Amino acid sequence: MTQALRLHRAFERIWGTPRGWRGTLSTVNHSTLGVRLMVTAFAFFLIGGVLAMLIRAQLATPGSAFAGPDIYNQLFTMHGSIMMFLFAIPMFEGFAIYMLPKMLGARDLAFPRMTAYGWWCYLFGGSLLLIAMVLGVAPDAGWFMYTPLSSKPYSPGINSDFWLLGITFVEISAIVTAVDIVVSILKLRAPGMSLDRMPLFAWYMLVTAMMMLIGFPPLILGSILLELERAFGWPFFDAERGGDSLLWQHLFWLFGHPEVYIIFLPAAGVVSTILPVMARTRILGYGWIVGAILALGFLSFGLWVHHMFTVGIPHMALAFFSAASTLVAIPTGVQIFAWLGTLWAGRPQMKLPMLYLVGFFVTFVMGGLTGVMVAVVPFDWQAHDTAFVTAHLHYVLFGGFVFPMLAATYYWLGHVTGRQYSYTLGKAAFWLIFIGFHLTFFLMHIVGLLGQPRRIDTYPADIGWTGYNLLSSVGGFVTAIGFGLFVIDLLLQFFHAPRTRRNPWGAGTLEWAMMLPPPSYNIASLPQVDDREPLEAAPDLALSLARGEGYLAEPRNNWRETLAVETASGRIDHIVVLPGNTLLPLWTALVTGAFFVLMLLGLYAWAPVPLIGVAALGWRWAWVQGGKQPFGKLPIGFGDEACVHAEVQGSPGWWGNVFFLSANGTFFGSLLFGYAFLWTIAPNWxxxxxxxxxxxxxxxxxxxxxxxxxxxxxxxxxxxxxxxxxxxxxxxxxxxxxxxxxxxxxxxxxxxxxxxxxxxxxxxxxxxxxxxxxxxxxxxxxxxxxxxxxxxxxxxxxxxxxxxxxxxxxxxxxxxxx
Structure with a gap:
C-alpha cells in the first residue's frame, strides 16, 4: 500500500460522511453542503425564471388576460424575491463554502456545524415562500415590501407575512454563513499564506461577508418591525399614530443598495480568478484590485438614498448621494481596467469560460453606464419607477453575476464531478442566453424612456409600447431556451463525460492541488505557501502533499485537524480541532423554523416555546465541545509544535463571536437610527x-x-x-x-x-x-x-x-x- 493511499483511507475514516439517511442528515462537510446550497439555489433560479416567463407572457400583448392583477402581483413579487434572496446570495455562499477551504489550503471552514445550520435554515425559509406560492397566498406587495402597501389595512391576508417571516428565516442563514466565511479567511489558511498572498477570490469574499454583516441587519430589523405592526398593531410605519412609512424605505435600502455589490463582488472574484488562467498570465494590479475591493465595500454603504430621490429628500442630501453614486464607479473601473490589462499582457484563449466572461464584460459595462445615468437626480426623476430602471437592474445583476457564475460553472465543474468538459452545447447555450437577454432588456430601456411604468399587468394598445414588449417577451423565451440547453449540458457532463486529470486548466491556485473530485478532507497534508500561485511556483506540490510531505500529515485521536494562522503574517498560530457529524444543526434549524411557523399561523402565545428550545439546543451545542484534559504543544510537522484552539486566547470561536456581535451591533445601531429618525421627522414626537x-x-x-x-x-x-x-x-x-x-x-x-x-x-x-x-x-x-x-x-x-x-x-x- 502506498503512503498516499494509506493516508487517504485513514483520513476518510475520520472526515467521511457515513452512508444512509442519518449520514446524509448529519454531515457537516463543507464540500457536501456547498454543493447542496448551489444546487438548491439553481433550482430556485429555475423557478424564478419560470415566473419571469409568465410575466413576459402577460406583457407580450396589451390587455392580456393571461394573469389577473392579483396573480400578476404575486408573480413579480415572487420573481424578485426568489432571484434576490433565494438565488443570488445563496449561490455565491454555496460556491464560497465549497471553494474557500480548498483555495486557502485548509480542510474545512471554521464552524462546520454553523455551515450546516445555515443550509437548513435556507432550505426551510425558502420552502415557506414556495408553499405560499402553491397555496395561492404568495407575497404580492413587491419584493421591496414598501409600506403602507404591505401594512395590514392594504394587505390584510397572510401574503406579506410569508415574505417577512420567510425572508427573515433565510437571512439567519446569510448571517451565520458570513461569520463563518470571515473567520475562515482570516484564520484558517495554509502556513505562510499572508494577506498579500491570499487568492483574490478570498479578498472578494472577505469584503463581501463583512458587508453582509453590516448590510443585512437593517433588513432583518425592518422585517421584524413590520411583522410586529401587522401582528400586534405596533405602529412603526403608520403616520396617523406617530410612525413614518419612509422609515421602511431607509431600513430596506440600507440593505438593498449594498446588496447589489454584495452580489457583484463574488462574481468579480470569479472573474479575477478565471481571467488570468484563460489569458495564461498573472493578474495585473493585484494591490490595486484589493484597494478597489475595499473602496467599493466602503462606498456602497453611502448610496442607499440613491433609490429614494423622488420621495422629497432635501437638496443637500440629493447632491451628496448623487455624488456618492457616481463616485462608486471609480473602484469598479479600476477592476475592469486591471482585467483588460491582464488580457492585453497575456495570450487569451477563447475557451468556454472565457466566452461567458466576454458576455459579462459587454453586459455589465452597459449596466454600469445606465447606473451612472440614474445617479443623476434630474434623470432619475424622469426614469424612476419605469421599465428603464428594471432594465438597468437586470443588466447589472444578470450581467454582473449570472454570466460570471456560468463561467465559473464550466471552469470548476470538473472539480466537483471529476469529469472533463467535452460537449459543445455550452457555446450554443451562451449565444441563446446572450442574444435573448439583450433583446429582452435593451428594449426595456427604450420602452421605459417612452413612459412605461414598472409593475403594471397591462397597458393600452394605442400607447406605442406593444412592439417593444412583444420583442422583449420573445427575447425572454430565447433566454429560457438557452438555459434549457445549459441544464442539458450539465447533465451530460455529470453522467457521460470522461474523467479529468488534475489541474486541467494549468491554474496556480491551491484548489487544483487535490484529487478530483476532492476527498472529504481536501488534502492529506497542509502546504507551506510562499507564493500567490503555489502550484505555479512548485509544480510537484500536489503529489508531495498527497504523500504527506506537509503539515498535519498523520491523523491522531480521531481529530478533524486543520491549522490556524496569524491574521496578517500567515505564521502558524494553533491547531483547530473541528467537530464531527451531528444532527444538532438540523434539530436547531427545525426548532428555529417552528418559531416562524407559529408566528405565521398567529399562534403567538406558543411562539416563545421554540425560542426556549433553541436556547436549550444552543447550551447542548456548546457543552459537547472541548475536553477536560490539556494537551499542551503538539507536533504538527517539520519540527514545529502548536497548541489546540481550546488552549489559546484568539480561538476561532472568539473571532466568530466578535463578528457576530458586530452584526448584532449593526442591528442595534439601525434600531437607534429608526428611533432618531422618527424623533426628528415625525411631528409632535x-x-x-x-x-x-x-x-x-x-x-x-x-x-x-x-x-x-x-x-x-x-x-x-x-x-x-x-x-x-x-x-x-x-x-x-x-x-x-x-x-x-x-x-x-x-x-x-x-x-x-x-x-x-x-x-x-x-x-x-x-x-x-x-x-x-x-x-x-x-x-x-x-x-x-x-x-x-x-x-x-x-x-x-x-x-x-x-x-x-x-x-x-x-x-x-x-x-x-x-
Missing part, C-alpha cells in the same frame, strides 16, 4: 403626555451596569458581572412594564418596547452565557479553565452592558429632556 421619567429605575440600571463593569475586569470573574447584569435586567423590564406607553397607541411606545426588549434580551443572554461558563469551569473543561470560554463570555457581557445601558438611557432621555 414624542407626545408630551406620554413622557413619564423615573430617576430611581434609571439609577438602578446604571448602577447594575457599573457593578458588572467594575467586577468584570478580570476575564475569569463572572459571578460579579452576572449580579450587576441582573440589576440592569430588572431596570429594563421595569421601564417597559411601568413607564413605557402602550405600544399600540403610538409609535413612541412601540419603539421603546422594542428598544428595551432588545436590551433585556441581550442582558438575559449574557447572564445565561456567564452561568454556562461557571458550570463548565466547575465541570473541569479545559476551555473554561484556561480562559478561552470566559473571554467569549466577557464579549457578551460587555456587549450586553453597552446595549442595555444605552437602551435604558435612550428610553428615559426624552422624558429627562422635557
Amino acid at each position: 414624542p407626545p408630551p403626555e406620554l413622557l413619564t421619567p423615573s430617576v430611581p429605575i434609571l439609577a438602578i440600571g446604571v448602577a447594575g451596569a457599573a457593578v458588572a463593569a467594575l467586577f468584570g475586569r478580570r476575564v475569569r470573574a463572572l459571578k460579579g458581572p452576572v449580579a450587576g447584569l441582573a440589576a440592569l435586567f430588572v431596570a429594563l423590564i421595569a421601564t417597559v412594564w411601568l413607564l413605557a406607553p402602550s405600544p399600540t397607541s403610538h409609535a413612541y411606545g412601540a419603539v421603546l418596547a422594542v428598544l428595551l426588549g432588545y436590551g433585556a434580551l441581550h442582558v438575559a443572554l449574557a447572564i445565561l452565557i456567564g452561568m454556562f461558563v461557571v458550570r463548565r469551569r466547575g465541570a473541569g473543561y479545559v476551555a473554561a479553565t484556561l480562559g478561552a470560554e470566559p473571554r467569549i463570555a466577557r464579549l457578551w457581557i460587555d456587549y450586553a452592558l453597552a446595549t442595555g445601558a444605552t437602551a435604558l438611557i435612550g428610553a428615559h432621555m426624552p422624558a429627562l429632556l422635557a
Whole structure:
C-alpha cells in the first residue's frame, strides 16, 4: 500500500460522511453542503425564471388576460424575491463554502456545524415562500415590501407575512454563513499564506461577508418591525399614530443598495480568478484590485438614498448621494481596467469560460453606464419607477453575476464531478442566453424612456409600447431556451463525460492541488505557501502533499485537524480541532423554523416555546465541545509544535463571536437610527403626555451596569458581572412594564418596547452565557479553565452592558429632556 493511499483511507475514516439517511442528515462537510446550497439555489433560479416567463407572457400583448392583477402581483413579487434572496446570495455562499477551504489550503471552514445550520435554515425559509406560492397566498406587495402597501389595512391576508417571516428565516442563514466565511479567511489558511498572498477570490469574499454583516441587519430589523405592526398593531410605519412609512424605505435600502455589490463582488472574484488562467498570465494590479475591493465595500454603504430621490429628500442630501453614486464607479473601473490589462499582457484563449466572461464584460459595462445615468437626480426623476430602471437592474445583476457564475460553472465543474468538459452545447447555450437577454432588456430601456411604468399587468394598445414588449417577451423565451440547453449540458457532463486529470486548466491556485473530485478532507497534508500561485511556483506540490510531505500529515485521536494562522503574517498560530457529524444543526434549524411557523399561523402565545428550545439546543451545542484534559504543544510537522484552539486566547470561536456581535451591533445601531429618525421627522414626537421619567429605575440600571463593569475586569470573574447584569435586567423590564406607553397607541411606545426588549434580551443572554461558563469551569473543561470560554463570555457581557445601558438611557432621555 502506498503512503498516499494509506493516508487517504485513514483520513476518510475520520472526515467521511457515513452512508444512509442519518449520514446524509448529519454531515457537516463543507464540500457536501456547498454543493447542496448551489444546487438548491439553481433550482430556485429555475423557478424564478419560470415566473419571469409568465410575466413576459402577460406583457407580450396589451390587455392580456393571461394573469389577473392579483396573480400578476404575486408573480413579480415572487420573481424578485426568489432571484434576490433565494438565488443570488445563496449561490455565491454555496460556491464560497465549497471553494474557500480548498483555495486557502485548509480542510474545512471554521464552524462546520454553523455551515450546516445555515443550509437548513435556507432550505426551510425558502420552502415557506414556495408553499405560499402553491397555496395561492404568495407575497404580492413587491419584493421591496414598501409600506403602507404591505401594512395590514392594504394587505390584510397572510401574503406579506410569508415574505417577512420567510425572508427573515433565510437571512439567519446569510448571517451565520458570513461569520463563518470571515473567520475562515482570516484564520484558517495554509502556513505562510499572508494577506498579500491570499487568492483574490478570498479578498472578494472577505469584503463581501463583512458587508453582509453590516448590510443585512437593517433588513432583518425592518422585517421584524413590520411583522410586529401587522401582528400586534405596533405602529412603526403608520403616520396617523406617530410612525413614518419612509422609515421602511431607509431600513430596506440600507440593505438593498449594498446588496447589489454584495452580489457583484463574488462574481468579480470569479472573474479575477478565471481571467488570468484563460489569458495564461498573472493578474495585473493585484494591490490595486484589493484597494478597489475595499473602496467599493466602503462606498456602497453611502448610496442607499440613491433609490429614494423622488420621495422629497432635501437638496443637500440629493447632491451628496448623487455624488456618492457616481463616485462608486471609480473602484469598479479600476477592476475592469486591471482585467483588460491582464488580457492585453497575456495570450487569451477563447475557451468556454472565457466566452461567458466576454458576455459579462459587454453586459455589465452597459449596466454600469445606465447606473451612472440614474445617479443623476434630474434623470432619475424622469426614469424612476419605469421599465428603464428594471432594465438597468437586470443588466447589472444578470450581467454582473449570472454570466460570471456560468463561467465559473464550466471552469470548476470538473472539480466537483471529476469529469472533463467535452460537449459543445455550452457555446450554443451562451449565444441563446446572450442574444435573448439583450433583446429582452435593451428594449426595456427604450420602452421605459417612452413612459412605461414598472409593475403594471397591462397597458393600452394605442400607447406605442406593444412592439417593444412583444420583442422583449420573445427575447425572454430565447433566454429560457438557452438555459434549457445549459441544464442539458450539465447533465451530460455529470453522467457521460470522461474523467479529468488534475489541474486541467494549468491554474496556480491551491484548489487544483487535490484529487478530483476532492476527498472529504481536501488534502492529506497542509502546504507551506510562499507564493500567490503555489502550484505555479512548485509544480510537484500536489503529489508531495498527497504523500504527506506537509503539515498535519498523520491523523491522531480521531481529530478533524486543520491549522490556524496569524491574521496578517500567515505564521502558524494553533491547531483547530473541528467537530464531527451531528444532527444538532438540523434539530436547531427545525426548532428555529417552528418559531416562524407559529408566528405565521398567529399562534403567538406558543411562539416563545421554540425560542426556549433553541436556547436549550444552543447550551447542548456548546457543552459537547472541548475536553477536560490539556494537551499542551503538539507536533504538527517539520519540527514545529502548536497548541489546540481550546488552549489559546484568539480561538476561532472568539473571532466568530466578535463578528457576530458586530452584526448584532449593526442591528442595534439601525434600531437607534429608526428611533432618531422618527424623533426628528415625525411631528409632535414624542407626545408630551406620554413622557413619564423615573430617576430611581434609571439609577438602578446604571448602577447594575457599573457593578458588572467594575467586577468584570478580570476575564475569569463572572459571578460579579452576572449580579450587576441582573440589576440592569430588572431596570429594563421595569421601564417597559411601568413607564413605557402602550405600544399600540403610538409609535413612541412601540419603539421603546422594542428598544428595551432588545436590551433585556441581550442582558438575559449574557447572564445565561456567564452561568454556562461557571458550570463548565466547575465541570473541569479545559476551555473554561484556561480562559478561552470566559473571554467569549466577557464579549457578551460587555456587549450586553453597552446595549442595555444605552437602551435604558435612550428610553428615559426624552422624558429627562422635557
